[in-house]
Amino acid sequence: MPRPASPAVVHVLTGSYTPDTGGDGAGLATLRLDPSTGRPTYDSQVPALSVIGASFLAVHPSLGVVYSTNETDPGTVSAVARRHDGLLTPLGAPVSSGGANPCHLTVHPDGEWLLTANYGSDTAPGTVAVHRLGADGRLLEPTDLVIHQGSGPVAGRQEGSHAHQVLVDPAGRFVLATDLGADAVFTYRLDTRTGTLERVAVNRLGAGSGPRHLAFAPGGELVFSADELSSTVTCHRYDAGAGTLTGLSSVPATAVRNVTNQPGGIVASPCGRFVWVTNRGADTVAAFRVTGTTLEPIDEVSAGGTWPRGLTYADDHLLVANQHSGTLVALRVLDDGALRQAGPAMSVRSVVCALVL
Structure with missing residues (x-):
């Protein structure tokens, strides 16, 4: 075709x-x-447009509005309107993210809620915040804040929880939040009447793996994690009815040796046959073929820059x-x-x- x-x-x-x-x-x-x-x-x-610490962006599903984390401590999030001519203008003032160092956010598919992952700090735990969105996309009042608990074996990185990503599963049923510090993916159900999160499951990943980001394959049956601390990429089976993950296989994120490496971004191809991940340290982008429930390394190229x-x-x-x-x-x-x-x-x-x- x-x-x-x-x-x-x-x-x-x-x-x-x-x-x-x-x-x-x-x-x-x-x-x-x-x-x-x-x-x-x-x-x-x-x-x-000057936006403080714009470390992650998300777009509204039906409005010309973009949301940005402002990665500070304490953290804020910003809404920016994009006009028909492309010009960017702030849509209201930044609002509190509900935690420290917000590093990821996403808009719920219904366009009424913004979900933000706050990484936290040495003294503040990782959290996930919910904000109501106005009819024009502007940020309104916070409606919930959940605090993660947990730790892992990697000294200096896992003394406490560190929420690193929040996303809605492909079916729109559950909210998933990765936590690098707790070696876990927390599953929530969002009440779209009140904007509150109900914890459904805590998915424990490999000790010391430090899950950073997830990427769903089309259809949602498989989900792949970029594991920052173990420098691996893991394939999980996703139960869309329960919101749970089961680890199936894992491979090194890079073939480059003798370097301390931290996977960063991860993308699954629209066709579902490939997964790509950035490698900070190796300074590469690695390509993997999805074969059943395993990942096969097929290519690794220079990132064209560092980190x-x-x-x-x-x-x-x-x-x-x-x-x-x-x-x-x-x-x-x-x-x-x-x-x-x-x-x-x-x-x-x-x-x-x-x-x-």
């Missing part, structure tokens, strides 16, 4: 650490990706956000899941994430 025609241009929003958060980025910047060449360029018609943190799928390309080198690189996805750099790296200072608009 032929692939659908690619759009003439893909609009991308990048998030960067700012001077307030140890970086030198602008906050939010709008880019244009040419799918025919894989070359990203700044949208000269849309100036950057690749964010990974985003964009029209048969992967956008790699290299935090320390301040570069955004587009990798072309080949038919067999392998990767090739599509064009020269683009300078985006302290870039950590990208969002396709």
